[in-house]
Amino acid sequence: MTVPQKVESETATTDVATAQRHSPLEHRAAEFERRSASGARGVRLREEPFLTQLDLRTPPGGSSAASVAEALGLPLPAANRATGDEHDAVLWLGPDESLIVAPDGRAESLLRTVREAQRGGSGSVVDVSANRTTLRLSGPMAREVLEKLCSVDLHPRAFGPGDCVQTLLGRVVVVLWQLDREPGYRVMVRCSFAEYLADLLLDAMAEFLDG
Structure with missing residues (x-):
């Protein structure tokens, strides 16, 4: 089947645009990996872009x-x-x-x-889609990390898998969504505040990395 030239052109343009995209925190992926911790008191951070x-x-x-x-x-x-x-x-x-x-x-x-x-x-x-990027915070101590930055009651009796809320983490408005009981969370933040929020989360995670 012959693909119309216009469709081929649009597809090529889309492919180029996709290849040229950059997420707000892609340059920090290695840092997130290095400053995450596993084990019973572990907590992990990574970006889920796009x-x-x-x-x-x-x-x-x-x-x-x-x-x-x-x-x-x-x-x-x-x-x-x-x-x-x-x-x-x-x-x-x-x-x-x-x-x-x-x-x-x-x-x-x-x-x-x-x-x-x-x-x-x-x-x-x-x-x-371009307004926010997403940070995924997971591990046994993920809730404790968020509780340092958030006034929402995140105890399992009040907030569990499938719950979501718009709230402040530090001074940034985010969409906070609990995915599972590990616990794992998605934190959806405006791209312009992504660096600030990443710094806050890494600072709050530090005690568990040291432990």
Whole structure:
């Protein structure tokens, strides 16, 4: 089959753009590895760059919300909850706002899916993938690290797998999402504040590296 020249050109442009991308913290990957610790008092930090992130606005409980949920194959979440898993999820951000999270490269297809589901109804969806990068903090002491920086009650009785919240870590607004019971967390932060947050987390991790 002959691929149209225009499609070939668009594909080549996309491939070049993807190859030229740089995440805010890619230059610190080796440092994150060096300053992470394993074992019973371990905690690990790494960047998960380029996740697809779509900001979804839709009135709760209406036909548009139901159509979007059906199209995504995931129910829209209750307050401070996430539905799905770490690969495909919808996170609650507010009464009429959610964040769709998926692997890199899914933005265009998901935008089409959601916009088609919203057709004739109300709501909007916007690609915000470039706004934030994601830090993954995991290990037995991950909760203790976050508790040094965050006023949210992260005790398992109050915050567990599938919970998410917009909060401050230090002086930075983040989306904090607990993935599992290890515990493992995703911390989603504006790219312009990524260096600051990485420094805060590494400082809070230091006692466990020394131990």
